[in-house]
Amino acid sequence: MTFDKVYQYNFPTTIRFGAGAIKELPAYLKANGLARPLIVTDPTVAALPFFKAIVADLEANSFSVEVFSDIHKNPVKSDVYKGTEVWDQTSRDSVIGIGGGAGLDVARAIVLRVNHREDLFKYDDLIGGDVYVTNDVPHFITVPTTSGTGSEVGRSAIISDDETHQKKILFSPKLMAKIVFADPVLTMDLPPHITAATGMDALTHNMEAFLAKNPHPLCDGIALEGIYLIKDAIENATHRSDLESRSKMLMASMMGAIAFQKGLGVVHSLAHPLSSLLDTHHGLANAVNIPYGMEFNIAGFEDKFRRMAKTLELKEESGEAVVKYLFELNTKLNIPHRLSEIGVQSTHIDTLADLAFADFAHPNNPKPVSREDFKQLYLKAL
Template sequence: MILDKIHQFNFPTTIRFGAGAIQELPAYLKANGLSRPLLVTDPVIADLPFFKAIVADLEAHHCSVIVFSDIHKNPVKSDVYKGTAVWDENSRDSVIGIGGGAALDVSRAIVLQVNHREDLFKYDDLIGGDVFVTNDVPHFITVPTTSGTGSEVGRSAIISDDVTHQKKILFSPKLMAKIVIADPVLTMDLPAHITAATGMDALTHNMEAFLAKNYHPLCDGIALEGIGLVRDALVKATLQPDLESRSKMLLASMMGAIAFQKGLGVVHSLAHPLSSLLDTHHGLANAVNIPYGMEFNIAGFEDRFKRMAKTLELKKEDGRAVVDYLFDLNAKLGIPHQLRDIGVSMEHIDTLADLAFADFAHPNNPKPVSREDFKALYLKAL
């Protein structure tokens, strides 16, 4: 892997990828006539040295910086409204999302809300709300600091209702970042448990995209390459991180997000309610559920599992081997096999099954998933 230079990809967003890419941010802003960015991040990242260094560098280059970080780890509508109010009060000219999926989703939703002031969920893609995204949006830049959601290259934001906990999708090509600055150095200090969980999120995106029922051979190829990068790098990135392993995981994360425009599936529908109802980290929720969801999908799709097994370089090229690999990988990463170990109990199962069945992801699963299927999967994983 070539690590001694910064690479540029256009897919279609311009991606500046490589160690040190973050140093290009002040010059990029100046070249585009921008000097008053709103930096959107989460409260943990806002206190970290690398984030403070980014702010200091921007200020040293004569930028007026305002930081908004008052967001939940599983973002809700009120987070977006608070961030939009900060935009209004401080005369900003651009939005820079810095962080993992939560920060990037909130930043993208703020970008939407700035010039689209009706109820945020009017723009929910699941009810055709994308047709109302008609106005211009602020200049938007994304800077990922985790290797999981790949939100930096996306066109959508997932935001939950504060009351019902149901997740909504805000979608429009207008919401794609003008540029992604993907610097793997920013992921180097990520704790092992977050690296593991976000890495399993990236793997889930790639696997579910590959299995999704829509025909999209371009995404299939990207997904398989992403699976191969996770195979090579996730354990090392978690337990003995170096720049190469962290770089591969950052690439795998972006590839998963590009691939899942094809669709996701049962695993994400199992995971989303855990985040909205129990505030479980999204990557961890995917990690615990992925072996069970993949097992559910084997029958009828053996050829797809054979291709994934081959990409994972497994001795047996079948679905059972893929499921066993996922259990083994979780064990190596210190991720539990059972939902009870992450706070789920019997009293949650019916509500989780209701929310999972109402979720937007499983209609693209290769086979239909009923509410009873979801309940059975939760019970099996419990």
């Protein structure tokens, strides 16, 4: 595989992948009779030169473009409602999500809300709300700008309650993008700390999906290959940033999101409360917690850890070697080893443990996780 041409994958979403893929966006809109896209992104991406160039290119091709970027780092329901108001007031015909997980989650939730106007959280998958997603949705296009969440190939959005901070999952196959323009060039200028945090998010997705208890051999194979690509590329992408490493990270990110339809686990349940309570970057929260969560899972699942160690090409093929690798990788990426270094205090622990135990991810962990387990994991990582 070379890294300077565009490839097409269908899994099942159509993915246009490679350097320069974003240049195909105007022609795609024209071919599909779309003229008035609502672009949804976050405030940081909206200010970047490549984003302004995308908008300028669309406007130069006579498209009427509306940009909505008034969203939180960890999206909340009110973000979605505000974006839907922009849709209503400006008569749009499609939604283009551009960005990382936050921008793409809000874009997908707006896609849902356009023709589903009951309370947004009625559609929460955790209470069976997906059965109410029955109407058509607008034409939806995604453009990833980070290599972390893989939201561009997903079919769900994670949105928090403004008051309680509890995360809800809006889910339906209808919410998958019609097409993804995955252009690694758009990730080239990410600063090292964001590259590292989002890359560790992708690694967490692949590792947790591989360990998740639901049987799904297809996802297991994808997850292992995703782990292998990240092992190869994450340090270069963070510290030197060449097209090959950026391409591998972007592909591995999408692979993680495809694999975690199988489920996630304890690490995500440790990380989610840090984002909702303390506004910690999701990737950073996963990065700090992953060695501790993986260590918790070793006993009883030694064979799975041996397979991950083999994929990582570690000298010793064991769970302990995987945990050691994760700590060492965090050091190489300048990611802290302790929660206290990212703003967590001992007074937060009980609330974090309550939120983690209520989280949706850990029921798919390979072994049960109690509230006391979460408390002890937070204390160990503090």
